[in-house]
Amino acid sequence: MPVCTNCAYPADHVYTTYKTKSNIRLGVCPRCDQFLDPLIEHPDLIILLDLILLKPRVFLHLLFNRGSPPFDADKGVEIAKPQRQAIRRQKLYKDAWTMGSISILAESIVRFLPTVTSLNEVSVSQIIVTCSCVLxxxxxxxxxxxxxxxxxxxxxxxxxxxxxxxxxxxxRDGRRENFLPILISLTLLYTSLIPLLLQLVLSIWYTPPPSIHEHLPATASDISLLSTLPIKFPVELLELEAALHHAWSRSDRIWIGTRLLGGMSAGFGLRVLLPTKPWETTAIVLAGWMGAALIAQWLQLDRA
Known part of the structure; x- marks a missing residue:
């Protein structure tokens, strides 16, 4: 069953068709008196822009309403609820496969950019290994x-x-009544594509480093912020500041920025889908990241 994109109230149909598919009437939410889903009439470009802007309504539209069958006023026959649920479940799994393939392909391309720009030959085995690691x-x-x-x-x-x-x-909460575990993965996939596409676009003007992390030479003229203050700090604190500054100067800032954007987007998307508190959502997203990082570290050690 679809939901209202304004208050998440469950509904039977988002819109009604008359004679032709272009002649439709949007349904009105009985709780908030707003249109159930105005995005039904919007083109894909507007939906993409709403996804970039992280508007809550676009997540409810993509996860619950997109592809839901309308009510045919001419035939007057309503599809049974079990059949509608089966159609929705099949579509969600299809979307998950599609978005997952695109996400893995985009992440693999991002990791191959340094190799391509350095004019090194890329073998088929390297492509298979990289795609397998990303998977x-x-x-x-x-x-x-x-x-x-x-x-x-x-x-x-x-x-x-x-x-x-x-x-x-x-x-009544339409998110709860129509919730499926696959929606969590779909939310992560939708929110991960924007940072990956941003990194691919920035690669046009940015020369990728030889690895996923950029290694820039440290300069001797780095000025310590703590040393400029009229307070004497412990030597350990100054060494910690120098170590952090050194790590930051040798890091891939575009990679860090896009991953930070992806984490915030994933947290916001899960907050729209789930009734969890902000700290719970943050902990869940960070735990997933840490798990992926541990797998990546284990794969690197295994290949070494």
């Missing part, structure tokens, strides 16, 4: 994130929703 890291991130998110929902008794609890009509 394993993605699986680890999604499994850990989904498991922790489902655990948090179970602790809250939010999912699976119990049938013995009577919810008032004005308190």
């Amino acid at each position: 394993l890291e993605t699986i680890a991130q999604h499994v850990i994130t989904s498991y922790l998110a489902l655990l948090a929902l179970r602790i809250r008794a939010w999912y699976p929703a119990g049938n013995d609890r009577v919810v008032p009509v004005d308190k």
